[in-house]
Amino acid sequence: xxxxxxxxxxxxxxxxxxxxxxxxxxxxxxxxxxxxxxxxxxxxxxxxxxxxxxxxxxxxxxxxxxxxxxxxxxxxxxxxxxxxxxxxxxxxxxxxxxxxxxxxxxxxxxxxxxxxxxxxxxxxxxxxxxxxxxxxxxxxxxxxxxxxxxxxxxxxxxxxxxxxxxxxxxxxxxxxxxxxxxxxxxxxxxxxxxxxxxxxxxxxxxxxxxxxxxxxxxxxx
Numbered sequence: 001x002x003x004x005x006x007x008x009x010x011x012x013x014x015x016x017x018x019x020x021x022x023x024x025x026x027x028x029x030x031x032x033x034x035x036x037x038x039x040x041x042x043x044x045x046x047x048x049x050x051x052x053x054x055x056x057x058x059x060x061x062x063x064x065x066x067x068x069x070x071x072x073x074x075x076x077x078x079x080x081x082x083x084x085x086x087x088x089x090x091x092x093x094x095x096x097x098x099x100x101x102x103x104x105x106x107x108x109x110x111x112x113x114x115x116x117x118x119x120x121x122x123x124x125x126x127x128x129x130x131x132x133x134x135x136x137x138x139x140x141x142x143x144x145x146x147x148x149x150x151x152x153x154x155x156x157x158x159x160x161x162x163x164x165x166x167x168x169x170x171x172x173x174x175x176x177x178x179x180x181x182x183x184x185x186x187x188x189x190x191x192x193x194x195x196x197x198x199x200x201x202x203x204x205x206x207x208x209x210x211x212x213x214x215x216x217x218x219x220x221x
Contacts, residue, residue, distance in 0.1 A: 098126030137184030
C-alpha cells in the first residue's frame with residue numbers, strides 16, 4: 001500500500017470512530033426495527049422486508065405466526081397459504097417459496113434452529129449477505145456489517161467510502177474501517193439517522209445533524 005493510501009485509510013478510520021461515538025450518543029438504543037423473539041422469525045421477516053417497510057412486515061407476520069407458530073408448522077405449510085398471508089409485503093410468490101424452502105432446510109438439516117455460521121446462512125433460500133449479517137449481529141452477537149440502502153447512502157455521503165454503491169463492496173470497505181464489535185450497532189444507527197435526519201427523499205436536515213461538522217456532504221447541493 002502506498003503512503004498516500006495508508007494516510008487516507010488512517011484518516012477514514014479516525015472519521016469512522018468519531019462517527020460511531022456521535023451516533024451512539026444520538027441513538028443510544030437503536031436496534032433492529034423488525035419485531036422478533038426467535039432467530040427463525042427474524043429470518044422470515046428479513047426476507048419479507050425486501051422492497052417493503054419494516055412496519056408493514058411487523059403487522060403481516062403476526063397473522064403468519066398465528067397460523068404457523070414454529071419452524072415445523074411453517075415448513076409443512078402450503079406455499080399458496082403462505083403467499084396469501086405475505087402478499088401485502090409484495091413479491092408474495094417469490095417470498096413465500098423462499099420462506100417455505102428455508103424452513104424445510106432448518107427443520108431437516110438444523111433441528112429447527114438457525115445456523116450461526118455466515119456461509120451456512122448464505123446457502124439458505126432468499127438469504128443474501130445483508131440478511132446473513134443481520135442474523136449474525138443481532139441474533140448471535142457476532143461481528144456484522146449490514147449494508148442496506150441507508151448505510152450505503154450515508155457512508156458515501158459522509159465520506160467513509162468513495163462513490164461505491166454495490167452492497168458487497170461497501171461492506172468490504174467498511175470492514176477495514178469499523179471495529180468489528182461496533183459494526184452491527186453502527187449500521188442500525190445509520191438507519192435511524194437516515195430516516196430522521198439524513199433523508200433520501202427530501203433535502204437532508206444538516207442543521208440538526210449530530211455529525212454535520214464531520215460529514216463530507218457528498219452529493220448535497
